[in-house]
Amino acid sequence: MAIVLSRAGVLTVDSVDRYLPNADIRIVGTTIEAIGAAGTLAQPGDTVIDCSEALVTPGLINVHTHAATAFFRGLADDRTREFWSAGYAVPGQARFTVEDHMVSVRAACAEFLLNGVTCIADRLGDMDRIAPVIERSGIRALVGHTITDKRPDWKTTDAVLERFGTDPAKRVSAGIAPHALDSCDDALLREVARRAEQTGARVFIHVAQSEPEVLAVRKRGHDGALACLIAAGLATSNTVAAHALYLTDAEFEAWPDYGIPIAHCPASNLKIEARTLPLARLVGRVPIGLGTDWTVTNNSMDLLAEARLAALVGKMRADDPTVLTVKRMVRMLTIDGARVLGIDRLVGSIEPGKRADLVVFDANRLEATPAHDPASNLVYSLSPRSVRDVLVDGELLVREGKLLRDDETTLARSQRYLGREPASEATG
Numbered sequence: 001m002a003i004v005l006s007r008a009g010v011l012t013v014d015s016v017d018r019y020l021p022n023a024d025i026r027i028v029g030t031t032i033e034a035i036g037a038a039g040t041l042a043q044p045g046d047t048v049i050d051c052s053e054a055l056v057t058p059g060l061i062n063v064h065t066h067a068a069t070a071f072f073r074g075l076a077d078d079r080t081r082e083f084w085s086a087g088y089a090v091p092g093q094a095r096f097t098v099e100d101h102m103v104s105v106r107a108a109c110a111e112f113l114l115n116g117v118t119c120i121a122d123r124l125g126d127m128d129r130i131a132p133v134i135e136r137s138g139i140r141a142l143v144g145h146t147i148t149d150k151r152p153d154w155k156t157t158d159a160v161l162e163r164f165g166t167d168p169a170k171r172v173s174a175g176i177a178p179h180a181l182d183s184c185d186d187a188l189l190r191e192v193a194r195r196a197e198q199t200g201a202r203v204f205i206h207v208a209q210s211e212p213e214v215l216a217v218r219k220r221g222h223d224g225a226l227a228c229l230i231a232a233g234l235a236t237s238n239t240v241a242a243h244a245l246y247l248t249d250a251e252f253e254a255w256p257d258y259g260i261p262i263a264h265c266p267a268s269n270l271k272i273e274a275r276t277l278p279l280a281r282l283v284g285r286v287p288i289g290l291g292t293d294w295t296v297t298n299n300s301m302d303l304l305a306e307a308r309l310a311a312l313v314g315k316m317r318a319d320d321p322t323v324l325t326v327k328r329m330v331r332m333l334t335i336d337g338a339r340v341l342g343i344d345r346l347v348g349s350i351e352p353g354k355r356a357d358l359v360v361f362d363a364n365r366l367e368a369t370p371a372h373d374p375a376s377n378l379v380y381s382l383s384p385r386s387v388r389d390v391l392v393d394g395e396l397l398v399r400e401g402k403l404l405r406d407d408e409t410t411l412a413r414s415q416r417y418l419g420r421e422p423a424s425e426a427t428g
């Protein structure tokens, strides 16, 4: 049996960014089988979903998350840079247990789905326990167990690699996740490169996210963060670098020669470093996707808001309102994010043969009207409240704004009181 999204406006994000004002999309199993004229693709027995008052886009791809820390939201606003670079510790974090992480990650995945995010690249410690919960949510994910030179936990990394494999054709697959250039010494970084080569795993790492990190790298004899990656054998298109805030002019200039994809997290960067990378300078020269990072430094999981922020702050940094166009930002939300994760042959656009990771936006919400330019609306006026239906791998996970595998209220209740003292619980 197939699902047909019928009579939809479709932002395909294909190679020529075609917009189809009135089309059918037929989904068989996990895959988009056909795209055709409105009303032509449904066969007897198909589930037909009326999209005549909807906009269908590829699922949004969030390339940098720490989903299991959702319960930190609101715990550390307005802090100094030094507060963060001292170790990214959240006040009172010790009171949260691994079990709390597992409650929180389920809630976070649900929140992502309700926001139209169909794929996350997620990393944290205890990933052997967290990743199965991510898997049960139905979202697409690349997961990595965080390692540092103080905790070079290859046992758990290997367990996660073995359990999920490195083939991104699986809905959940695994990568290798060294924490950052200062928390991982050169020997560990070289070992990461060796094992990535051996297993085919993608590497996820924070790069140049603070000044002290770059200072530490220089103390080890490297001429900056990029030189450190090069020396370790990690300056390749297989490494996803999150943030890349503190690179020199020369490094930004040289970066595209190595094709290292970047996870750009403007809200998190602005909140804790009051800084972003010069997006307009790099865009189109290396794959760049958008990330919401963790809730303590963002505090939202809204990727559309991230795109808007990236465009507007990027225009300001470039001192040029013509850069970071609507078309470019739509690609950054979708196909470019897929390129960052090495999964663009599978997802990121609406084309026959690709996985059916799709978002259906309600075109009857005021913020969706008028629809002179649906792509412009997606970047500049739509929000998670416009998300009507969400499919991942052809499975409906959100229908009419409601989760199908979970219940939003139950998840919110289970997360609301995590880590609270009983006294504050009593007062709500």
Ligand SMILES: [Zn+2]
Pocket (backbone or CB within 6 Å): 064, 065, 066, 206, 242, 293, 294
């Ligand atoms: Zn991060």
